[in-house]
Amino acid sequence: MGRAVRAGVLAAVLSSVSLLLGPSAKADELTGAWRGTVTLDGQTTEFTATFSENGYFLFTYTTNAGFVRTVELSGPGQIRFAPAGGGIMTLVVQSVERRPGGVAYVLHTGFERQTGSGVEKEYVLEEADYALTAAGLRVRIVSRPVSSLEDPGGSAGGSQDARVHEGLLKRLP
Numbered sequence: 001m002g003r004a005v006r007a008g009v010l011a012a013v014l015s016s017v018s019l020l021l022g023p024s025a026k027a028d029e030l031t032g033a034w035r036g037t038v039t040l041d042g043q044t045t046e047f048t049a050t051f052s053e054n055g056y057f058l059f060t061y062t063t064n065a066g067f068v069r070t071v072e073l074s075g076p077g078q079i080r081f082a083p084a085g086g087g088i089m090t091l092v093v094q095s096v097e098r099r100p101g102g103v104a105y106v107l108h109t110g111f112e113r114q115t116g117s118g119v120e121k122e123y124v125l126e127e128a129d130y131a132l133t134a135a136g137l138r139v140r141i142v143s144r145p146v147s148s149l150e151d152p153g154g155s156a157g158g159s160q161d162a163r164v165h166e167g168l169l170k171r172l173p
Contacts, residue, residue, distance in 0.1 A: 030055040030103065030130070034137045038167030047167055049130065049139065055103060057130070059091065073105060087113030087120075092149055102131035110149045123148055137169040 030051040037044040050058045056074040063069065064082040071079055079091045094106040107126040112119060128141045144162040 029101075029132060030137070033172040034169035035172055036136065036139075036167050036169035038139060038141070038165040040163060040165045044167075047139065047165075047169065048172075049137070049169060051103075051130075055098065056096070057103065057105065057128075061089070087111055090149060102129065104129040108146065108149045108151075123151065125151070133168075135168055137171070139165070139167050139169060141165040 031053050033048060033050045035046065035048045038047040050060070052058055052072045052074075054072070054074065056072045058070050059073050059079065060068065060070045061079075061081060062084050064084050064086065066084070069081070073093050073096060075093065075096055077093050079093075081089055083089045088111070090108075090110040090112075092108040092110075094108060097104040105126070105128045107128065108123065109126065110121070110123045112121050114120075123146045124143050125146045126141060126143045129139070131138045142162055142164050
């Protein structure tokens with residue numbers, strides 16, 4: 001499986017979706033767009049997260065037909081779509097935990113595409129946590145490969161395969 005596909009799956013999850021507790025906050029304190037940088041393996045990248053009026057993450061994606069869709073990730077469920085560039089992307093929200101000052105998700109993502117030599121497949125388990133702190137919105141996302149969308153804990157890889165993205169976001173005006 002190519003590095004570009006792995007980056008595409010992760011980018012879809014990151015642009016759609018951390019375990020540090022912040023001070024108490026109301027749902028509307030998470031509302032709006034937040035931007036900053038996250039770090040992975042010493043490399044930083046820009047990251048934007050948008051939350052609904054209810055304090056839930058807003059997952060935005062573009063279909064292969066060019067339609068842009070936004071879905072509030074407020075509870076367990078599944079989103080399946082054909083992304084630009086081909087293939088099928090599946091996002092399964094396994095759990096959502098709202099708490100004062102933050103929200104946490106357990107997500108499974110899958111990407112499948114027919115290639116000349118067979119079917120290219122990649123599945124990832126993501127644990128994403130967003131927590132308000134005095135300095136801003138802290139984000140921590142742990143991702144690890146799994147064998148399927150139903151794999152509960154990453155049997156395809158071990159803890160050595162886990163990747164941790166961490167950063168601090170500031171509210172956009």
